[in-house]
Amino acid sequence: MLSRPPVDEKRAAMRVVIVGGGFGGLALARRLRRAPLEVVLLDRRNFHLFQPLLYQVATGGLSAASVCTPLRYVFRGAKNVHVWLAKAVGLDPRARRLQLADGEIAYDLLVVAAGSRPHFFGHSPWAQVALPLKTVEDAAAIRSRVLAAFEQAEREHDPEQLRALMTFAIVGGGPTGVELAGALAEVARYTLRREFRRIEPSLARILLLEMAARILPGMPPTLSARAERTLRRLGVEVLTNTQVVEVSPAGLRVRRGVLEEELACGNVLWAAGVEAVPFVRAVARATGAATDRWGRILVNPDLTVPGFPEIFVLGDAAATRDENGQLLPAVAPVAVQQGRYVSQLIRARLRGKPHPPFRYRDWGYLATVGRHEAVGTLFGWKLWGWPAWLLWALVHLAKIVGFANRLLVLLQWAWAYLTFGRTARVMVEWQPAPSSEGNS
């Protein structure tokens, strides 16, 4: 029904087109409100997703709506910011035109903040079996899968099938995997207690697999050790030095040292890393930019594409080096700081002023381990236990976009903590009747 619109010509003011309304794109667009510019913010979805709390949606602790803020709502008062539901597919850097799935748009400045997608290390068939955690649909799919596994187990008579159904493997021992493992253990051990008559959910086997020698390899070793102890106490089996070599509906085959081992498992959750989305690769091809091994564009110190000072790349789409030459990780604080930096750079350019290169300030990072504890660093200090968790909660509450969302999250957290309950347990399935037509 949708006809192909003509090329969108620019208006008089300078136009900045931002591809992506995630952490980076949103931070940038917010700082460009009331600037003497036309800002067009494009996203394939109509909302900004607060990804750090997605693992709670996946384990039923929060509703999906809590972590999504409609982009139009954020910018409703900003007359110079236009929000478009659109998908960017390509680029013509000479003509300064961005190609969309259903049209084109001309730009003066382009900001690629298109984010990332889950990375299966080249084994795309694994995506049919393993469930990633990047979008709200991913979170809902994981939640459905986990609940369906217990529901199927309740009616399963074959002991082997039962064991496989009640085995959950999380691949990836970084913060996402650790948070998911801890939350899943809480659901199995506490939330679902008393609700089944045949199975004992607390007997579920939860495995956390990490290729490196320790989980949370980006944190100091003592914090990795603390997190591992907490996870074991929650009943999670932590398998380090473990690489996944095959994923199938029957389970995983893993390599530990020189030995390979089969793990029968009906539920594989994928938290093992991200790579650039296809649009970012298209930008790299169109501009001849080099990329790192995850497809992220290697940018100049001022976040521009080499040879194209009017094109910026930030967030998960960019490979940025810090002052030690190390690549910055694909995390939210980096994207937010880069978004703000680019807004300052653009404003400086408008005034004809120079601007220093981007410099990331690492305030630290926190990850929860279960519902009471967290580990992390803050300004260089190591934190753990209950105080770390409280800090994590306050920081994340403060950073959620939108007062309504903040209140909604706070209330759901309060409820969960008062009642041990996890209220958001709707099993939303894309196929009809997740009951009995086989595995999802």
Next chain:
Amino acid sequence: MLSRPPVDEKRAAMRVVIVGGGFGGLALARRLRRAPLEVVLLDRRNFHLFQPLLYQVATGGLSAASVCTPLRYVFRGAKNVHVWLAKAVGLDPRARRLQLADGEIAYDLLVVAAGSRPHFFGHSPWAQVALPLKTVEDAAAIRSRVLAAFEQAEREHDPEQLRALMTFAIVGGGPTGVELAGALAEVARYTLRREFRRIEPSLARILLLEMAARILPGMPPTLSARAERTLRRLGVEVLTNTQVVEVSPAGLRVRRGVLEEELACGNVLWAAGVEAVPFVRAVARATGAATDRWGRILVNPDLTVPGFPEIFVLGDAAATRDENGQLLPAVAPVAVQQGRYVSQLIRARLRGKPHPPFRYRDWGYLATVGRHEAVGTLFGWKLWGWPAWLLWALVHLAKIVGFANRLLVLLQWAWAYLTFGRTARVMVEWQPAPSSEGNS
């Protein structure tokens, strides 16, 4: 992965199998807690859905989680109630076995509370275009469709396409259609104001089509007239004596009197009636029971199937006559009263006592018209305006299952009324990137 379990043999106690955890099945199961019975409650989903508020999920006023209560949670303390995620497909009434999609279960008493599904008057292809409102997925699909229509319109250059995108037709002028029309008008006129730069959402055309001579034909004529006046004031075009004869992606063809007319419309919402689900038809075939024209089983005055005193049918699945010989409507209060009645009848049978036939007590019915008003009857009195709305809100808050849900709904209502905002506006789509790959 799921093997076929063996036939589930009965335990010592008498077993009641209830198919369906909706209003009827839930009311019955709750009243059978602590009875000297084994109760097995089957549902294709793991939650009870509070359907009267589904139209608010469809228009972004409530999150999906607010209207869903996990069945296991409701019965966690009731040791004699087993909740199974299963789909009933057939029946062997001689052997007293219920056939499931993945097994069988033996019963002493069977209660068919399987509900209903949307009715397209025999035109099943219309289901590809028109969006019904019966499940949470339906509500999410409507919400996505409505938001997507505005998003696409924002970028549409062709005037005809634009008009079609901003035209919404609701088929069915009963309570569901009226509530949907009023809520949709509020969203277009107030909630989305200021958020678009090219289109003016309040110029959206909202049509409510009803085959009968007036909307809300089940209510007194003066209330129908009041509701119509309120809807017109909200900008809804009410077309009575209008029958839909064709539904296509381009719009509707309707018949008014002897004239037929084309209505170009990109968004068709279906609120035009329900029919029995396939399992209920299977029960009718297996027992030789007669059905009404919507497939509902014509039951005895005690809600049993003629010839089968151990099989009960209640709620939307049953065609029950009141004392005037009229068929009772497929509404929640009927199902709830019938569920409670069957629990009393079963308990009377256990004690060897007789029990009178079912008698429906019509306390009245309320339907909202926009966010401030409602119309309806209570104990025979007619109510309208703001007091009716307040009563509607209190009654529905009281009847939601689960304190968490009640609180969640109350808070979302308070928020919406304070801010005119509708917070639950996530556009959840089952296909990737609802942006630009054509209409959903």
